[in-house]
Amino acid sequence: MIKISNLNKKFGEHNVLCGLSLDINPGELIGIIGPSGCGKSVLLKHIIGLLKPDSGEIFIDGMDITKLKGKDLKKIRFSFGMVFQGGALFDSLTVEENVGFGLKQHTDLNDEEIRKIVSEKLQLVGLIGTEDVRIEELSGGMKKRVALARAIVMNPRIILYDEPTTGVDVAMIDNVNSLIRDLQERLKVTSIAVTHDLQNAYKIADRIAVFHQGKIACVENVEEMKKREGEILEKYMRTPADCQIK
């Protein structure tokens, strides 16, 4: 269970999060939609503890991650896997070294065992046989898949997706969406995917939260959201991102 309570964050004069609250149930994939640049990625970075809020709490299984430091924060990060918007793959390393990075840093597995696990994860994302390929040789879609394999390699309980289909070829978008949904079914993890594309959110999410002016304006299941699509787009997706701008 992830519980976000009254989260506030300001960068300079720009209010990004303004009393945001949201509950995420175990085992569900919640999509958070909102216009580009409204602060969805900032929210994800707060959830994994990369950013500290000005005020508010984020409880991960009852533990407030905003108060954690040092070893405690490191420990709770093992619960997370994060797929960054641009992939954030280490471009000086190969696919295998990227995917196996967490294992190499945090486990006592030997190279052979790591290679075996990496191959399994690459098979899950449909990239078997790419272990020795360098990152610059991959397409946008393949990079997203490698990032996904890296995110799941430590068997996390929570996966965060930051714009999972951005930068992916149009032909590959459905492929990435299916992969996310498929992994969700297989791994039974709790997932949060932020996106600016409502159609993609329909394909992957169990519930959809609408991010509007620093808050969650509404949370609906996919069917209900489809019924209210016109209203949602008009009301929430075409207005300024900053919560102080009305």
Place this chain on the structure above:
Amino acid sequence: MPFFIMIGDKILVFLRHLGGITILFFSTIYWIFQPSRLRENIFAQMVFVGMDSLLIIGVTSLLIGMVTAWQTGLAIAPLGGKTYIGGVVAIALIREMSPLIVGLMCAGRVGSSFAAEIGSMKITEQIDALESLAVEPVQYLVVPRFLACLVMTPALVIFANLIGLFGGWLVATNNLGVESAIYINHAINYPKLKDIYFGLTKATVYGMVTAIISCYRGFVVTGGTEDVSRATTFAVVFSSLAILLADYFFSVLFHLLS
């Protein structure tokens, strides 16, 4: 009034950078002593800082040694002291020239690379990715670079001393008519152990300064590639300035200690 505001802003920016550099230094020292799996990474950085710098340091040191011998020879030959060229070149190189040349060359070659590499990682969220994988960026990125500079700059200074002395020998024996044995004898006997110690101490500090300033500037890159290029320039300019400033203080300090 806007002039004073601008000056005040510049001072605040300078103090913020100075504070950031100091914090990064102590943070690096802390993480050096924490358990890690960085052996391969440290070795790779040592190769980059040391082995890959051999050619440029070698060529520079050779030329510096030759120029020093020429200038010294021209200055002291009329006084009948050209046989002392070996000793003068040796002391100049060991105490001052080699550490300074190695420091400045590292600031240019290694510092710019550190700032650009870490800056690029920052803007492509690779540093966030490291943290999300429960890896401390200072430990993974700064510690190997810091240790590589700490170890390899003194090693490069020893190499630069040898090549510089060889350059001096070439000029002294071929152009200034100094006997080879006399040059070698003076080059070996003039410098004292403390001269070598002072030179290596300087080089160690210059290496640390370059590593910390360059990594720091990489970490504070904001925005896009434009700031990466600014970071590279900042790393080279400020590392060089810090090295020259440290050189002055070392000169005073070593004079007092002598």
